[in-house]
Structures are given as C-alpha cells and as structure tokens.
Ligand SMILES: Cc1cc2nc3c(=O)[nH]c(=O)nc-3n(C[C@H](O)[C@H](O)[C@H](O)COP(=O)(O)OP(=O)(O)OC[C@H]3O[C@@H](n4cnc5c(N)ncnc54)[C@H](O)[C@@H]3O)c2cc1C
C-alpha cells in the first residue's frame with residue numbers, strides 16, 4: 204500500500220467524508236495541512252480574520268445545511284481562540300469538527316512555542332476530542348470524529364494533530380467506524396414507550412407540544428412528522444428559541460415561543476396543561492422559570508436522544524430515549540394504527556384564545572424613533588417570498604427577532620441560545636451563506652455584539668458572500684441595561700455603548716455597502732435598498748434607545764408572573780432572584 | 785441570602801471504559817466540571833490485552849444527582865458500561881490500607897491485639913513501630929484507623945475501594 208503523509212491522509216479523509224468547505228486560519232503548526240489545501244480541487248478553504256469567527260461560521264454552515272461544519276486552526280492561540288465557538292456548539296448541539304495543529308509529539312509538555320494543552324482545554328467543552336500521535340491512526344480518528352459529531356446528540360469534536368504527525372507517512376485505507384465499541388446512541392424508541400405516549404396524548408384534555416432544537420437536529424423529516432402529529436392530535440405547539448421553524452409560525456396551532464421572552468399564551472398554556480409532550484428540548488432555565496411552579500398539574504413525556512437531558516431539571520413521567528425524527532414518525536404511525544381521532548379540545552383552545560387576546564407581543568408605535576420591534580416586523584414583511592435565513596447576535600435584538608420574525612421552515616433561524624455568545628451572529632451568517640449561496644442571509648445584530656467579530660467584514664468581502672448585516676443600533680448593551688432597570692434601579696453600570704464607530708464608514712472601508720436608517724420614514728426604503736443591493740450590505744438602523752423587551756418572566760419567577768409592559772417593572776429584586784442568571 | 789446544601793447518599797459506581805490516554809482526566813474532570821463529588825476513585829486495566837479498564841468511584845449526592853451522574857458518565861464516548869452497585873443489588877466492596885503505628889509498652893501490645901481482631905497483617909516492624917495491612921469495607925478500615933489513633937497512629941495510605949456485584953452474573 205502506498206504511504207501518505209498525515210496531512211494528505213487528513214485532507215483525503217475530508218474529501219471522502221464529503222467536506223466542501225473548511226473555515227480556518229493558518230499558523231506554524233498546520234502548515235503541512237495548508238500546503239495540501241493549496242489550490243485544492245475539491246475543498247474550499249475560507250480564510251477568516253479570527254479563529255472564533257471560523258467556529259461560528261462553521262456553526263452557521265452546519266445549522267443551515269444539516270452538514271457538519273469544519274474548522275482548521277493552528278496550535279496555541281489558534282486553538283484557544285476557537286474555544287468559545289466550540290463551547291457554543293456544545294451547548295447548542297451543533298455538529299462540528301475542529302482540527303487543531305499541535306507542536307511535534309516530542310515537544311509536547313515542554314512549553315514549546317505556541318504549545319497549549321488543547322486536548323485538556325477542550326475536554327469538557329467538546330463532545331469528544333483526540334490527540335493523534337501517529338499518522339497511522341489519523342484516518343480512523345477523522346472518520347470516527349465525524350461520526351461522533353453528527354450522530355446521537357450532535358456536537359463539536361476536536362482533533363489535535365501534532366506537526367510531525369502531519370509530516371510523517373503511513374499506509375492509508377478508508378476505515379469503517381460505524382460499529383463503535385462504546386458509542387452507540389439509541390435512535391429508535393422502544394415500541395412500548397411509543398404506545399404509552401400515544402395513550403397519554405389520546406387521553407389528554409389540555410395537551411401541548413413543547414418542541415426544541417432537537418427537532419431541528421433530527422432533520423427536515425422530523426419537522427414534517429411533527430406537523431403531521433400536531434394535525435392528527437389537534438394540540439397546540441410552542442417551541443424554544445432553538446426550535447423555531449420546526450413548526451410553521453403561520454399555523455393556527457402555533458402559540459409562539461415559550462420561556463422568559465415567550466408569549467403569554469405559550470407560557471400560560473404550559474402552566475395550565477395536563478400533558479406536556481417535550482420533543483428535543485431540555486427544560487432550560489430560560490424556559491421553565493421557577494422550577495417548583497413549572498407546569499405543576501401536567502404529566503410530562505420527554506423525547507430526547509440524550510438520556511442526560513431527561514430528569515435533569517424537571518422530572519418527567521415518560522422518558523422516550525430516541526431520535527426526534529424516528530420517534531415522531533413512530534408516534535404518527537402508532538396513532539393511525541390505533542385508530543385514534545383528535546379529541547375535542549375546543550374548551551382548551553377557547554382558554555388559549557383568551558390568553559392570545561392579551562396580544563403580549565404588542566409594542567408602542569414609532570415616535571420620532573424607530574421601535575426596534577417595528578424594524579423587525581418591517582424586515583419580515585419585506586422579505587416575504589424570499590428564501591431567508593436569519594442569524595442573530597445576543598441581546599434584545601435577538602429576542603425581538605425571535606418574537607417578530609416568523610419562521611415556517613427549519614434551518615432558517617440561527618442563534619446562540621445555550622451559551623448566548625455575542626459575536627456569533629455575524630460570522631454565522633457568512634457560514635450560512637457559504638452553504639446556501641442563493642438564500643438571502645441576514646444577521647440581526649446589536650451595536651455591541653456586532654463589534655465582537657466585526658473583523659469578519661473582510662472575510663465576507665474576500666469571498667463575495669452577499670450577507671446583510673442589520674444592526675439595531677440603540678447605543679446600549681440593551682439587554683444588560685434592561686436587567687439593570689429591572690434589578691438595580693436603573694443604575695446603568697457600563698452598559699452604554701460609548702465611542703461607537705461610524706458603522707457606515709466602517710462598512711465602506713471594507714468595501715461593503717453601508718446604509719443608515721435614521722428615522723421611521725426611512726425604514727421601509729432602507730430595508731428595501733439593503734435587500735436589493737447586491738453584495739454585502741451593512742445597515743446601521745437607529746432605533747429607540749431605551750426600549751425594553753417584553754413580555755418577560757423575570758428570573759426566578761413563575762410563568763404566570765409575566766411582565767407585559769414597563770409599568771409592571773419595580774426596579775428591585777430579591778437576592779435569590781439576583782443570584783440567578 | 786444563604787446557599788443551601790443538598791442531602792446526600794453514598795453510591796458506588798463501577799465504570800468500564802476503553803483504556804485510552806486521558807480517560808481518567810475525562811471521567812474525573814466531568815465530576816469537577818459538573819460539581820459532583822468524588823469520595824474515592826480507583827482504576828486499573830482488567831483485560832489481558834489492556835484494552836479495557838474498570839474505574840470504581842464512590843460518590844455522594846441526592847438520588848436525582850446520582851441519576852444525572854450515571855447519565856453523564858454513560859454519554860462519554862469511551863465509556864462502555866456504568867453500574868450503580870449500590871442500586872444494583874448485593875455487592876462486595878473492598879479497600880486496602882497501610883497503617884503505620886508507633887509506640888511502646890501497653891500501646892504496642894494493644895495495637896497488635898486490635899490488629900489481630902481486624903485480621904490486619906503486619907507488613908513491617910521495628911521495635912517501636914508497625915505497618916499494618918488491612919483490607920475490608922470502608923467502614924471497617926475507618927474503625928480500625930480511629931482505634932489506632934489512640935495508640936500512636938503515624939500515617940495512613942488507602943487505595944480507595946473496588947467493588948463487584950455478588951453472584952454469577
Ligand atoms: C438572551 C437570551 C434569552 C433567551 N430567552 C429564551 C426564551 O425566552 N425562551 C427560550 O426558549 N429560550 C431562550 N433562550 C435560549 C435558552 O438559553 C436555551 O438555549 C434554549 O431554551 C434551549 O433550547 P432547547 O430546549 O430546544 O434545547 P437545545 O439546546 O436545542 O437542546 C436540544 C435538546 O434536544 C436533544 N436532541 C438533540 N438532537 C436530538 C435528536 N436528533 N433527537 C432528539 N433529541 C435531540 C438534546 O439532547 C437536547 O436535550 C435565551 C437565550 C438568550 C441568549
């Protein structure tokens with residue numbers, strides 16, 4: 204068998220695994236790999252401006268395409284810069300493979316130039332990681348890494364490759380890694396669990412589906428099965444921030460997002476339900492609010508591929524360990540086979556309609572300033588009929604986008620939920636655009652968040668990715684300011700965005716088109732111009748500076764203690780609530 | 785505001801893992817990362833080809849926490865099997881300790897007598913000291929050590945426990 208260098212083996216494996224794009228940044232410890240990538244016919248390398256940018260691009264690519272995102276960075280600072288994105292992918296279950304260079308094996312442990320203990324640093328923020336000490340192991344590890352990243356509960360896998368392993372040679376053979384000795388996620392639910400779930404759903408008088416990112420992870424078929432199951436049962440659906448789009452927001456069965464900034468109807472329905480069917484969601488604290496007051500009278504079914512998500516914060520009556528797509532398809536089939544008809548839920552729906560009538564997402568009209576909610580609503584209206592992908596940064600704008608931009612399809616909404624990483628959204632948009640060249644990809648950003656990876660303006664220009672960067676500029680870290688208003692009597696400690704750049708000039712300096720929207724009368728035309736202008740466009744949309752995001756369940760409060768507007772804000776909070784994030 | 789402590793119960797977990805570099809750090813680090821307790825931990829490879837190791841961990845926590853620990857261990861890629869010996873039914877647990885005691889006269893004779901009762905072996909002796917080797921469940925060793933404390937205990941070395949299900953399976 205012909206021998207190949209480690210670097211050649213790595214790149215050959217990537218080709219064999221169907222990788223088309225690698226997001227990366229070179230350095231001494233990955234030069235052999237970069238040499239193999241030089242003018243490579245199959246693999247496109249996207250040169251980022253900061254390794255964190257590469258990781259979020261890979262996440263955006265992965266979430267919007269369903270394929271794993273691939274990152275290549277050098278040792279030491281390259282690897283440490285990637286850590287935030289690796290952690291982000293772990294928290295949000297994003298399939299990603301991160302290849303890091305390492306100093307030569309004989310130098311490991313000697314504080315060599317640009318040495319960092321990458322495997323040690325990423326052990327608990329990755330799904331799995333490897334230090335590959337021989338080129339003969341490399342093919343197996345790379346294939347196994349992709350298998351682990353993409354199956355079960357998806358997540359980031361790190362492969363640390365010392366430089367001498369990239370140079371040394373070994374025979375190459377394509378390995379088979381599907382039959383792993385210890386890693387075997389359970390995909391199919393036991394038939395008895397499915398039968399039990401069907402009985403509970405059929406008997407329920409006040410059922411609700413609470414769906415999450417797991418349905419997105421499970422692929423478009425899972426969303427299709429969810430729609431069918433909801434149709435069959437006639438039950439209402441709410442979803443987490445991570446699950447938006449799996450069920451169409453345009454459906455009458457849709458109650459909107461639940462949780463801290465969810466709708467009144469979604470949270471009240473959760474509180475009063477007699478059955479919660481949780482599919483691929485993890486009872487996050489942003490969702491449950493005060494645990495002892497969380498849906499006190501319901502039975503709970505939890506469908507999740509990861510057993511550790513079950514009974515972690517909320518005890519459930521029926522755990523179903525399975526892939527959401529597989530379990531939902533089984534439920535649909537079992538429901539039909541049992542000859543069940545949708546129960547009469549009219550009384551339940553009447554109550555829900557009562558909560559809906561509160562219209563909890565209403566917001567005041569524009570004055571001289573644009574209301575940020577209005578800007579999102581306008582963006583939504585202006586993009587109808589287009590294939591739109593929305594990414595967000597983190598803060599109020601993220602919540603407003605979740606509330607006022609409505610998704611009918613999965614994989615169109617990319618946001619950092621679990622880690623809440625400012626700096627995610629803009630690179631994620633570039634990554635999504637790479638994977639969906641024909642889509643209209645818009646990042647909804649805040650003036651503070653966008654500065655965390657603003658350097659990627661250069662990447663977008665270099666690769667001609669026509670992303671739109673829509674900044675809701677309120678000159679504050681709005682979300683922080685809002686909490687200070689709620690909790691610390693409006694002492695705005697360090698939440699003012701002082702010394703902001705002129706975003707339009709900044710855009711232009713990078714070769715982007717820059718647009719400023721100053722007031723309500725410019726909003727519609729400005730958004731239209733953004734959409735119609737080819738190439739990357741940055742919009743500095745000046746919005747009301749002091750708007751707050753409602754509805755809101757303050758931390759540590761119950762679903763029924765929701766604040767609907769500023770008049771309900773007292774400005775102080777008990778220490779117990781202050782101690783919660 | 786004060787921070788509440790949760791109630792704890794002790795569980796012995798037996799974990800079979802692929803014997804690969806970093807496996808111990810992965811397991812132990814998971815415990816620290818998630819705030820779980822490790823009261824004792826032992827590890828050794830258990831197959832002729834050195835491919836598989838058994839890790840025995842004594843942990844403590846509320847029943848829900850123990851359940852989470854099991855699930856968190858189970859999802860680690862190199863983990864083959866996790867058994868909660870405490871929940872699983874009858875099991876044997878043993879620990880080995882070396883106990884150095886210095887003293888003369890009555891104390892020395894008493895130490896020897898107690899060692900006999902506990903079936904501890906003398907593995908080293910001088911005219912003024914013994915090193916005892918004792919095996920048994922943790923509470924037996926705890927008792928032995930506390931008795932020796934009055935008789936001139938110098939130092940203790942303990943292995944941490946290993947455990948195994950009773951019976952054929
Ligand atoms: C400023 C801010 C405010 C927020 N406010 C809210 C809010 O108001 N409401 C809200 O909902 N969230 C909010 N979040 C997000 C929140 O922090 C969590 O990220 C989110 O609620 C978790 O979503 P999820 O439960 O769908 O779980 P995910 O993190 O998406 O986890 C997916 C779950 O599904 C499982 N899974 C994965 N793949 C599969 C599969 N194939 N089959 C079956 N199961 C699978 C996983 O094991 C896991 O349990 C906010 C975040 C930020 C930053």
Ligand SMILES: Cc1ncc(C[n+]2csc(CCOP(=O)(O)OP(=O)(O)O)c2C)c(N)n1
Nearest residue numbers: 598599600625649650651652679680681682
């Ligand atoms: C990396 C990082 N640092 C700090 C935070 C805490 N944080 C959450 S929201 C927020 C403010 C965001 O401000 P901006 O981007 O302007 O958005 P706005 O809330 O004003 O819409 C901060 C600082 C975070 N989520 N991520």
